[in-house]
Amino acid sequence: MExxxxxxxxxxxxxxxxxxxEVQEWIATxxxxxxxxxxxxxxxxGRPNLYARRGESKILFATHCDTVPAWEHPNAFNPIVKGNMIFGRGALDAKGQIASLLKAVEECSYPCDIAIFIDEEKDGTxxxxxLPNKKYEGAIVLEPTELKVAVGELGxxxxxxxxKGTFAHGATPWAGKNAIKEALKIVKKLEDIVREQKGNSELLQPWINLGKIEGGRDSYVxxxxxSLLIELAILPGNRAIDTFERIKPxxxxxEYNLKDLDDPIEIERESHLLSIVERTFKNLKLEFKETFFPSWSDAHNLHAKGIPCIILGSGKLQLAHTPYEFADLKELETLKEIIKGILAQTKPGT
Known part of the structure; x- marks a missing residue:
């Protein structure tokens, strides 16, 4: 199969x-x-991780098999190919990345370790x-980065x-307290705090996403x-707890619930894995561009286990989770060659 x-x-x-x-069983076969x-x-x-080994490798390739729901994607689970684009839920995040990995290991016989996780889109369980059964020099976490090399990840x-507010008739708003207006004031203050982080620049900008808002009954009430669901980014060089302490007042x-508090992560500049990836790009005559991954990924949990991580993959992250998610097949082919190039440099004797 291609x-x-x-x-x-x-x-x-x-x-x-x-x-x-079901998808894990297909990949396992x-x-x-x-x-x-x-x-x-x-x-x-009923929800298994997949762990696969061929030979002895000190580098782990990792990604996830779960996706967000179909939502409004017209071809969510009925993928179609148009030109060089494949449309479907997970085409980019991250089944297209998995396809490149599977094709890469088919085309070579180099040693390779693979972990494909469940639950990345929810709780990262x-x-x-x-539980890695060996000490890895590093991991390549496959996520959409436009084939740029993410040397770290925002927290x-x-x-x-x-x-909470106070009810009143909508024609006498001064008699009540509008909870939605008060909530929007809070969002504005949070935006200001996030922007004040050190390291804020045009190339590396913090973000805040008001992902869900619920409230109100009628225009005359x-x-x-x-209620709000909010995600805030933490830039490298900042601690999540310090930003949260500024947010608490x-x-x-x-009433609030702190769901997650994650510091940024970054691979050491002298990392052997980073040098391997840079050399692979050079060998393939590809432009080597560094970046930071702006979202949470499984790299955070691998980093916590002492495994240095690089995040790398095909496509633009902004298309993931949307009704028009697609992957570029040419980029997936390039990713396949990059994976093969990395494997060639990590085989025994190299």
């Missing part, structure tokens, strides 16, 4: 978070046919519960906030409550 065929097969198997078993010893390790009921703060008078 990369497009592999990607189509993967996308057609729905694997929204919680439904990963594929890798077994390529000489890998494969383990499916159940992390949550798959990579959190991963983040995840918050649920409930703001002053809303008495408003803004949250006074609200």
């Amino acid at each position: 990369i497009a065929d592999i990607a189509k097969r993967l996308i057609a198997i729905e694997s929204t978070s919680g439904k990963e078993r 594929y890798l077994s046919s390529k000489g890998f010893n494969v383990e499916l390790v159940e992390v949550l009921p 798959g990579s959190k519960e991963f 983040g703060i995840s918050l649920e906030i409930k703001v 002053v809303p008495d409550q408003c 803004v949250l006074q008078g609200t």
Whole structure:
């Protein structure tokens, strides 16, 4: 099968978070046919991580098999190819990346270790519960980076906030307290705090995303409550706890739940893995561009286990989770060659 065929097969198997078993079993069968010893390790009921080994490698290739829901994607689990583009849920995040990896290991016989996790799109339980049976020099975490080499990953703060107000008739708004207006004031203050982080520049900008807002009953009723789901980015050189301490006074008078608090991560500049990746780009005559991954990925949990990580993959992150998610097949082919180039440099004797 070509990369497009592999990607189509993967996308057609729905694997929204919680439904990963079928796609993991398909990948396990594929890798077994390529000489890998494969383990499916159940992390949550009916939800296994996949761990595959061929020969002895000190580098781990890792990604996730779960996706966000279909939402409004017209070809979510019925992928189509138009020109060089394949459309479907997970085409970019991250089944296209998996397709490049599977095709790469088919085309070579180099030693390779692979971990494919569940639950990345929700709680990261798959990579959190991963127990490596050896010491790895590093991991390549496959996520969309436009084939730029992400030498680190932004940290983040995840918050649920409930703001209370006071009911009143909508024609007498001064008689009540508008919870939605109060919530928006809080969002503005949080934006200011996030922007004040050190390291803020045009190339590396912090962000805040108001992902969900609920409140109100009718245009003629002053809303008495408003709920928010917010994600805030933490730049390298900053600590998430320090930013959260600045945020806490803004949250006074609200009910809030701190869901996640993650520091940024970064690979050491003298890392052997980074030199291998840079050399691979040079050998393939590809432009080597460094970046930081702006979102959370399984790299965070691998880093916490002492495994240095580089995040690398095809496509633009902004297309993931959207109704027009697609992957560029030419980029997936290039990613395949990069993976083969890395494997060639990590085989025994190199």
